[in-house]
Amino acid sequence: MLFSENFEKLIQTLNRFPGIGRKTAQRLAWFMVSQDKNFALNLAETIITTVESFKTCSKCNMLSESDPCPYCTSVERLDSHLCVVENSSDIQILEGMNEYKGRYFVLGHLLSPLDGYGPEQINSQQLMERILTLHPTEIILALKPSAEGEATIHYLWELLKDKEINITRLSTGIPFGGDLEYSNLNTLSNAWKRRYIVQ
């Protein structure tokens, strides 16, 4: 038996989430129909309320329920540090460290000209304006070390290098708990080149 049109549509929609394959999507869909109906109806309502309440912060591009977002308005955050991230969700991950008290800026995408993401699509003009307003002493490019991440870091560094601002990036290497055996060659040779003296 094939799935009904509705059920198949539900599976296909769930399948569009990152990291959710067809099999997981089927499992989630079955879970929804097999629970008390209120579970799924509440979920649907919560989805609607939540997405309707989110907007993009006009200062930093973060998805937030207020504009400007809490990070841009808080008087407790320092203008001296500006952390540049790819996505809004990266901010939550960094906040988990409970270490950083500066401002944020969300690019929305990494540079990838072949896919149509040039300097304009990553909001670099808006970033420059934000820098002019905040006058940070350090800009942390907290982007992932992939081909696109490296290209973006290089591009932003070129834009900013003459501005007498410290431009930093996150350390790269073998992750804690990671195994040499399971590290890919790029990670390994990068960690080798960046080896440092134990003290």
Add this chain to the structure above:
Amino acid sequence: MLFSENFEKLIQTLNRFPGIGRKTAQRLAWFMVSQDKNFALNLAETIITTVESFKTCSKCNMLSESDPCPYCTSVERLDSHLCVVENSSDIQILEGMNEYKGRYFVLGHLLSPLDGYGPEQINSQQLMERILTLHPTEIILALKPSAEGEATIHYLWELLKDKEINITRLSTGIPFGGDLEYSNLNTLSNAWKRRYIVQ
């Protein structure tokens, strides 16, 4: 920053799905708010339409959009074979083999008296009535080989053993592609006991 009440509720609801941890739930929630709003609104609508359309088949307990379900009404399926499964979703998995053409019966739960799932909760009376109607020559207990699965198989076998019906269960052993090294001791010693002559 803590998540807003809505967003937190969305994360917690997603977290209730099987196999979806808190981190994955956060990632899914972020994906919803960062896509075009129509994506999430369509998802919510599809969830509502789908769960509203599902009911339990009065003959076999399968979740289906019709009662009786397509497996119970189809004239192409054989009454001679009855396959007993734990959940409706197991039927989809078995149908994927494209091998079995008999009827199904969904217990809804495995026997687990300590958790309050006794003979009544697994619909064994309804199963007996179904058997009286269908007169199958073979009943396949396609239940998982866990403590509860074994208890259920044993209980149903006791109920059915005098009825001159072949009661079968799925083969147990090392899975294809599985590694001896990663098999647990139960699986291994069961596979050892059930070893067979290569021909």
